[in-house]
Amino acid sequence: MTLLTTVFAAVICTVIWYKGAPKSEMKVGVLCWMYWGASLMWLVDAIFEYAELHEEYFTPAPADMLNDFYLGLSVVALGLVIWLIILLVKDPKGVVKAALFRKKN
Amino acid sequence: MACFLVPAAEAVVTTIATKVMKSKEANPETVKVQLDGAELVEEEKIPFSRKLGWLNKLLWGGSALLAFEHVWHGEVVPWFPFLTAASNPADAAEMLHEMSTAGVTMAVLVTAVWAGMLIVSSVIEKRAKKALPAES
Numbered sequence: 001m002t003l004l005t006t007v008f009a010a011v012i013c014t015v016i017w018y019k020g021a022p023k024s025e026m027k028v029g030v031l032c033w034m035y036w037g038a039s040l041m042w043l044v045d046a047i048f049e050y051a052e053l054h055e056e057y058f059t060p061a062p063a064d065m066l067n068d069f070y071l072g073l074s075v076v077a078l079g080l081v082i083w084l085i086i087l088l089v090k091d092p093k094g095v096v097k098a099a100l101f102r103k104k105n
Numbered sequence: 106m107a108c109f110l111v112p113a114a115e116a117v118v119t120t121i122a123t124k125v126m127k128s129k130e131a132n133p134e135t136v137k138v139q140l141d142g143a144e145l146v147e148e149e150k151i152p153f154s155r156k157l158g159w160l161n162k163l164l165w166g167g168s169a170l171l172a173f174e175h176v177w178h179g180e181v182v183p184w185f186p187f188l189t190a191a192s193n194p195a196d197a198a199e200m201l202h203e204m205s206t207a208g209v210t211m212a213v214l215v216t217a218v219w220a221g222m223l224i225v226s227s228v229i230e231k232r233a234k235k236a237l238p239a240e241s
Contacts, residue, residue: 002174030166033159037167040218041112041211048207071177075170082169 001065003042005072009079010035025092031083038075106180106190106200109171111208112215116164123161126154136234150230160219167215 013031020028050057060068088096133149175181180189190200 006170030162033162034166034170037112037163037165037215038170039167040163040215041109041167041171044207044211044214045108048210071174074177075173078173079166079170 001060001068002072002075003039003046005069006035006039006042006075009076010039027083027087027090027092030086031079034079034082035076038079106196106203107175107188108203108208108211109168109175111204112164112212113168113172115212115216116161116168119157119164120161123154123157126157127152130154136230151226156223156226159222160216163215163219164212167211 010032013028013035017024017028017032020026046057091097130152133152135147135149137145137147172181181187182189186192188200190196
């Protein structure tokens with residue numbers, strides 16, 4: 001469930017990035033890299049788990065599924081927070097700078 | 106248990122390599138390409154350091170989110186020795202086994218996907234050059 005949630009987040013971010021490309025004013029690319037990186041790593045985790053559990057892997061207990069989904073959502077939220085910090089620090093549109101330094105008339 | 110440490114270690118190495126490469130790279134080569142099939146525009150060819158940056162971002166991003174998962178499961182703690190499995194030899198052995206199997210596979214898969222991206226980008230670059238009308 002965590003893998004699935006992250007893959008969906010990665011796909012949505014990639015579509016948003018593609019729509020805005022080649023401009024990257026919102027730095028959506030950061031989110032794409034982060035979510036795809038995590039998805040690939042969780043894919044490996046899933047393969048190892050499947051090798052251990054076999055068909056049981058596809059029939060998780062509802063409580064486990066809910067916990068994994070909760071984790072997946074938390075991971076997506078953490079990714080968004082990291083992205084927001086990078087966006088505000090790099091400030092590609094100069095919004096933060098403009099808010100900090102007002103023009104003197 | 107601590108599988109994310111392997112791709113994180115790779116990320117450290119590739120980040121250093123990127124910084125070194127960036128400082129040694131000369132001015133990027135410029136090529137004329139048709140981006141939207143209409144006008145010819147002069148674009149800079151992506152230097153290898155930037156392509157290596159893609160791998161950095163994949164590795165750092167993935168490792169950060171996986172580290173959070175380990176915190177969630179109580180496998181990483183904010184006090185010494187930081188990894189709960191490191192507190193006794195039996196768990197430590199299991200952790201090292203997981204790092205050498207799942208951790209290494211994660212690093213290899215991410216690197217393989219990045220290598221695939223390099224091949225695809227090189228093919229796109231070559232096609233863009235070939236599609237150009239002969240310069241008079």
